[in-house]
Amino acid sequence: MRRTRTRGPARRGGGARKRSLVIENIGLLVTQDPELGERRDVAVVVEDGVVAAIVDGASGVAADERLDAGGRCVVPGFVDSHTHLVFAGDRGEEFAARMAGAPYAAGGIGVTTAATRAASTEELVALAQARKVEAWRCGITHLEIKSGYGLDVEGERRLCEAASALTDDVTFLGAHLVPKEWEQDPDGYVDLVCGEMLAACAPFAKWIDVFCEEGAFDADQSRRVLEAGREAGLGLRVHGNQLGYGEGVRLACELGAASVDHCTYLTDADVEALAGSDTVATLLPATDFSTRQPYPDARRLLDAGAHVAVATNTNPGSSYTQSMAFCLALAVRDMHMTVDEALAAATTGGAKALQRTDLGHLGIGARGDAVVLDAPSPTHLVYRPGMDLVAATISGGEVVHSRYQGEGL
Incomplete structure (x- = not known):
């Protein structure tokens, strides 16, 4: 060649x-x-x-x-529609402990938040740019990039600004986890996310996301975040049904979110809601590999007529990989997709999850x-x-x- x-x-x-x-x-x-x-x-x-x-x-x-x-x-080119590319720190010890039997929980996000807050903006930009180069080596030509490791106004703003230099699909994820300083007043933190934090981040973002999960944000809090983002002109995305059955999927479909991501635990009603909507079920098999959780049943979603994407969920805690080929192998072997379906999910599926017609x-x-x-x-x-x-x-x-x-x- x-x-x-x-x-x-x-x-x-x-x-x-x-x-x-x-x-x-x-x-x-x-x-x-x-x-x-x-x-x-x-x-x-x-x-x-x-x-x-x-x-x-x-x-x-x-x-x-x-x-x-x-x-x-x-x-x-692969369209990676779910990444957390801007962060500092390492969670290798957490991974090793998980492989030895420790459970995965949403609270590990706080470890990365502390490291990211301590890093300079220049360091964060350099780390993210290096990861974008790694993505190119894996055949990924477009990235969605979320914030979510600042969890205060200035921290989230600089993460969104750093991400905006790397992609035009930036997602504001201030509602990733309630930080320690707000643990006694989670609703007060939601007020901050929906107010001052959103105002600071919206100029750099196209999307808003929320982790609707036990240990993160409940359905009412998640609805508040998403509706505030929509009023600010942002498109909607949801982390949902990763750690157990919950209301994230149906909330995403009800509000017309572009995608709901993870979808590990789905009821028949969840599958029906996805099949009857334009909301894409974005599956993240490398996360389930890393956390030793069950894999989503992509066959069930596809047979029902739901839209499906596959993405890497690159992040330091639960999916520290940018290998889309690895994700495709898992999708075929463990999520019951054909090769053609998996390739489509990583290309046209990812593009649909970002509501893009020029990609994939x-x-x-x-x-x-x-x-x-x-x-x-x-x-x-x-x-x-x-x-x-x-x-x-x-x-x-x-x-x-x-x-x-x-x-x-």
Whole structure:
């Protein structure tokens, strides 16, 4: 697989020049576009960061840059619709204790909050940027990033501001946990979240989220947070039904949230609510792996007609990974999804969870986000678990990661 640049910039027509990339010699292209489907022996033309054409061969297409896929499979870039990327500190000891039998509880968030509060803004930005580079190496081309480890006005504001430098899908999660200083007055903390904290964070955020769970926020408190966020112009997201049966899923569906995430414990009424709504059930299997909880039954959701996404939930406590391939392997093996369903959940599903039509597919007009796999098909992401099969990652028409730079890619 080789990468070349044209010395003389390509020009088309008489207008302004468009920066272009051709990904050619693709053995199998999985577009995730229902009209285009799968194509063999084709090339993808990206102009100004957007997919402009899919052609048979590419010898007649001029471009500023060419990427020879060498007969490999190309899929859309993964859309990671649930991450907590901005944080400091380490919770390896907690993980080891959990593997030795200690239970998982929401309170561990406080450990990361203390470390994050102690870190400088510059340190937090540098750590988050490094994690974004790791995401590229895993084929993730778009990230949703939540706050939630400041839990005071200034702490949440700077986390949202730091996240806004890395993505346009920032989620304000001041209602992640009641911090220790507010333990005797949780409703007072909800007042703070809905008032001064929301006002400070909304300029940097697109979404608001709440952890509706025992040990975090009950349904009434969660409703207050979500309704305040909606009044401030933010879209709604919910952490729900992770640690046990609860009201998070049905609250999310009732309020028209874009997604409800975790969905580990679902009643028939929860599944019915999801199937009858546009709210996406975002499943986070790496979390269930790390916490030794049951895996969500994706088959049950899909068969009922619910919308499903798969995301990494990158965070230091319960899912310290950015490997979407690992999540897909778990989704197929332990959540009863097919390979095609899992891939769709990590691409078009993630895009739907963020209410984006420009991501998660390689149809004409989509953002030029693609992953070149060192494999003949996406099946190998699950068939060869633990292997680094991301040969190159293209984000917005730019090659942001390649394992073959030493060979000219």
